[in-house]
Amino acid sequence: MALSDMGFDAPMLVALHDMLDFVDDAEKPQHPSRAYIRDTKAMKATPVDIIEYPNAYQFVVDMPGLKSDQIKVHLEDSNVLVVSGERRREKEKDEKEGVKYVRMERRFGKLLKKFVLPENANLDKICAVCQDGVLTVTVEKKPPPEPKKPKVIEFSSKKFVEKA
Numbered sequence: 348m349a350l351s352d353m354g355f356d357a358p359m360l361v362a363l364h365d366m367l368d369f370v371d372d373a374e375k376p377q378h379p380s381r382a383y384i385r386d387t388k389a390m391k392a393t394p395v396d397i398i399e400y401p402n403a404y405q406f407v408v409d410m411p412g413l414k415s416d417q418i419k420v421h422l423e424d425s426n427v428l429v430v431s432g433e434r435r436r437e438k439e440k441d442e443k444e445g446v447k448y449v450r451m452e453r454r455f456g457k458l459l460k461k462f463v464l465p466e467n468a469n470l471d472k473i474c475a476v477c478q479d480g481v482l483t484v485t486v487e488k489k490p491p492p493e494p495k496k497p498k499v500i501e502f503s504s505k506k507f508v509e510k511a
Contacts, residue, residue, distance in 0.1 A: 418430070
């Protein structure tokens with residue numbers, strides 16, 4: 348049965364269409380990219396401890412199975428510390444040797460953490476050390492600003508006399 352047989356004519360369909368406010372393809376919400384989803388999962392799965400000392404901040408990041416040359420530490424947007432790396436399985440080697448995993452619980456894939464550094468972080472004094480799969484990034488603090496000394500204005504107790 349056609350809509351026109353039920354009493355709906357074209358102008359009414361147009362009005363109904365407008366009332367329902369159908370969304371065009373260009374206005375549909377965008378789904379997150381695969382890279383965004385992968386980075387989000389990596390950030391959740393990468394454990395970290397953040398320690399504040401009187402003169403520095405320290406970020407202790409677990410990077411199991413990675414060597415120092417497989418880890419990248421850099422600054423984004425001038426105040427975002429980014430720590431990343433990727434642990435890969437050696438598929439080709441395993442396939443050639445006929446290796447078959449019975450159980451696989453250790454995590455493979457991307458490791459990622461991002462930290463927005465506070466204003467008192469000294470971005471010129473950042474050092475990183477990787478030992479036994481644990482990366483330690485130390486960011487020194489800037490010294491606190493010295494309090495401004497009040498300006499002393501000298502005055503006298505004599506009255507000003509106008510000269511005529």
